[in-house]
Amino acid sequence: xxxxxxAPPGFPAEIPSPATLEELHAAMLECTRCDLYxxxxxxxPGAGNPEADLILVGEAPxxxxxxLGVPFVGASGKLLDAMLTAAGIDRxxxxxxxVVRSRPPGNRAPKPRELRACAGxxxxxxxxxxxxxxxxxxxxxxxxxxxxxxITQLQGTAHEVQYGPRTLTLLPLLHPSAILRxxxxxxGYEQQFVELGRMMGNRD
Ligand code: SF4
Numbered sequence: 001x002x003x004x005x006x007a008p009p010g011f012p013a014e015i016p017s018p019a020t021l022e023e024l025h026a027a028m029l030e031c032t033r034c035d036l037y038x039x040x041x042x043x044x045p046g047a048g049n050p051e052a053d054l055i056l057v058g059e060a061p062x063x064x065x066x067x068l069g070v071p072f073v074g075a076s077g078k079l080l081d082a083m084l085t086a087a088g089i090d091r092x093x094x095x096x097x098x099v100v101r102s103r104p105p106g107n108r109a110p111k112p113r114e115l116r117a118c119a120g121x122x123x124x125x126x127x128x129x130x131x132x133x134x135x136x137x138x139x140x141x142x143x144x145x146x147x148x149x150x151i152t153q154l155q156g157t158a159h160e161v162q163y164g165p166r167t168l169t170l171l172p173l174l175h176p177s178a179i180l181r182x183x184x185x186x187x188g189y190e191q192q193f194v195e196l197g198r199m200m201g202n203r204d
Contacts, residue, residue: 007032015120017127021050024124028101034117036102041066046097046125053132054094054200056080057122057141059175060110066103071096076176080137083176086190087197095129097122099144110140119144123164133158133199134168138175145170156192158199171196 007030016027025045031037044061047070064074072080084091100110100118110118122144126134136142139151145161145168146154154172161170173196179189197203 006030009035009037015124017124019128021125021128024121024128028121031101031118031121034102034114036100036104036114039105040102042069043101044069044071044098044103045101045121046071046095048091048095049093050095050129052093052095052129054089054135055126055129055131055133056094056096056135056137057144058096058098058137059140060098060100060107061103062107063103071098072176075180079176079179083190083193087193087200088202089193089197089200095125095131097125099140115140115144126163126166126168130166132169133196134170135196136170136172138178141175142170142172146172171199 009032011030011032012027016024018024018027028045029043031043044065058072061071062074062076064077065071071077081091084094099122100114101121104110104114134145136145142149142151142154145163146159149172151172151174155174156172159170159172161168173192174185174189179185194203
């Protein structure tokens with residue numbers, strides 16, 4: 001089990017803007033910008049292709065992610081893998097991250113101050129990777145980009161959003177955990193991923 005970060009609380013005061021994901025993630029691994037550092041096993045920075053055309057953004061690490069340091073490896077991750085397969089998209093060709101990088105205790109919802117403290121890490125990943133499309137999975141990821149956005153109204157449709165100096169194309173979708181809670185939604189969810197595969201040129 002990785003040791004707790006030796007950094008003092010509130011580190012780093014400013015999120016750095018390095019040239020590479022490796023440098024960014026090395027800094028993120030030491031992050032103590034919010035209280036979640038006290039209960040995590042390790043930071044889960046995100047994983048995948050550093051030159052991805054597609055970034056998928058979820059909520060926060062769960063127990064498996066906290067243990068392994070990799071996003072979306074539990075039950076939600078397995079469902080996401082199945083959806084990506086339906087889209088004709090290889091997990092290795094995309095980048096997957098969360099809006100919060102340290103596991104909230106008991107998988108509770110992230111608090112506003114935790115979301116604010118962590119937001120800059122995602123902004124830097126998007127700056128470095130410069131994806132063609134961002135898929136948000138669930139309410140917290142959507143509201144990182146569209147603060148008043150309602151997932152029930154916006155999901156399944158692509159939206160252009162201003163994000164710092166960039167215009168991003170955003171496709172809000174439900175979080176896979178919502179499908180696990182309500183399996184009746186799975187067919188429609190899979191169809192949205194098939195459409196995503198078409199948008200990315202991975203499906204006819
Ligand atoms: S959740 Fe984000 S801001 Fe909070 S300690 Fe973890 S990496 Fe840092």
